[in-house]
Amino acid sequence: MRGVVIKSTGSSYFVMSDNGQKMECRLKGKFKIQGISSTNPVSVGDYVQYDMIVGDIIGVITDIEKRKNYIVRKSTNLSKRQHIIACNIDQAICIATLAFPRTSTGFIDRFLVTAEQYHIPAFIVFNKIDLYPPDLIESLDELIEIYNRIGYKCLITSAITNQGINEFNDLLKGKINLLVGHSGVGKSAVINKIEPSLNLKTGEISSYHLKGQHTTTFAEMHPLSNGGFIIDTPGIKEFGMIHIKPEEIGGYFPEMRALLPQCKFHNCTHIHEPGCAVLTALKENRINASRYENYVNMLSDEGIEKSKDWE
C-alpha cells in the first residue's frame, strides 16, 4: 500500500493512504542504519510503501520514495546530523498582513529567498484586508504589483469577511503546503475557514505555531478535505535560510538573477562593482528599492547564519 506520512513521533509514523485511511506504521529495521546523515530517516511528507499484516493494527513501512525536496532544521553545535522537518513540499505560503502585527517586506523577502533556495514555489497571502484603511489598500496594491512583476502570485484574504477564502482554498487544493508567518497574522483563522473541523485555536497566545512548540518538535501535516495538506511546523525559524554565501543571494532574487549576465563581473554582488546592471536598473527604477535594500541587509547578515531570526 502507498501513503504519505502525516505525523511522526520518532519511532511511530502515521501514514495516510491514497484512499484517505490513516494508519500507524513502524519502520522496517534496515532504514534505521541507512539514515546516517539525518536524525530521522522518515519525515512528514514522505511517500512510503507499507505492508499490513492481516489482524495487525500497526503497519510496516517497507520503502520510501525519492524526495523532491526537504527542509532541515539547522544542526546544533552538538550534532552534525540534520533533522528533516518535512519533505515533498509543493508550495510555501507566507501569510502576511499590513495590519497588526504588520509583516515587514524584510520578512517577506527572506521568506522568498529561502523558498527559492529550496526550489519551492512561493506565494504571499495578505490577510486581515478588512482592517486596511484606504492608504494601506494603496500600499498593498503597490506591493502586490512589485511581487507580481517578479513572478510571485499574491492573494488578499480576510478571515472575518471571507474575502479571498475561496481562492486560498483553491491554492491549497491537492498540494502539500507549508505556511509561514508571524504569530498573530491569522494563520489559524484562515485555516479554520477552509477546514473548520481542525478547530485551531486563534489569538495571540495559543496560536498555531506556539501550540506546536510545546507539544512536539516534530512537524505534523493536517489533511484538508480539498485533498491538500498543511504542514504545521513548530515555528518560522525552521524556514530560515540555510548555508548561503553572500555572492549567492542575488541568485535568489529573480529580478537580479535575470540581470546578472549583463553585469561586468560574473560574481557581481551588485553593491560597488563597476558595470553592474542591477545598480543601473535600480537607478532607473526597474529594480524595486525596497527589495534591493532587503537584499543589502541580507548580505550583512553575518554569514547569513543569524538570519534564523528574520525580524
Ligand code: GDP
Ligand atoms: P496566528 O498566530 O497566525 O495563527 O493568528 P490567529 O489566527 O491566532 O489570529 C490572530 C488574531 O487575529 C486573532 O484574534 C484573530 O481573530 C485575528 N484575525 C485573524 N484573521 C483576521 C482577519 O482577516 N481580520 C481580522 N480583523 N482579524 C483577524
Ligand code: ZN
Ligand atoms: Zn551586478
